[in-house]
Amino acid sequence: METNTDIYAKTLPPSPQDVSLPSIKQQLNYPFDFTSQELLIADIVSKLVFKGLVAPTSRPNFIGQIFCDTALGKVYIATATASSSDWKILN
Numbered sequence: 489m490e491t492n493t494d495i496y497a498k499t500l501p502p503s504p505q506d507v508s509l510p511s512i513k514q515q516l517n518y519p520f521d522f523t524s525q526e527l528l529i530a531d532i533v534s535k536l537v538f539k540g541l542v543a544p545t546s547r548p549n550f551i552g553q554i555f556c557d558t559a560l561g562k563v564y565i566a567t568a569t570a571s572s573s574d575w576k577i578l579n
Contacts, residue, residue, distance in 0.1 A: 544575045
């Protein structure tokens with residue numbers, strides 16, 4: 489039979505050495521995998537931000553799309569989607 493002390497001990501937060509991603513997942517019983525979430529975020533970012541060695545030459549896919557010129561360190565944002573001239577330089 490559990491005593492009041494045993495029940496109280498179960499309600500205490502874990503000690504710092506016990507706090508890790510696996511222990512948090514187990515304690516909270518999350519139904520998803522963090523690795524899958526991280527991969528989903530990386531996939532979304534890869535569709536929002538494009539990179540290349542020169543200024544963008546194709547028309548943007550959507551307004552707000554970002555393009556990074558890795559050769560010159562320039563960043564562009566799409567203000568429309570009609571032509572490649574719809575990329576506006578930010579820096």
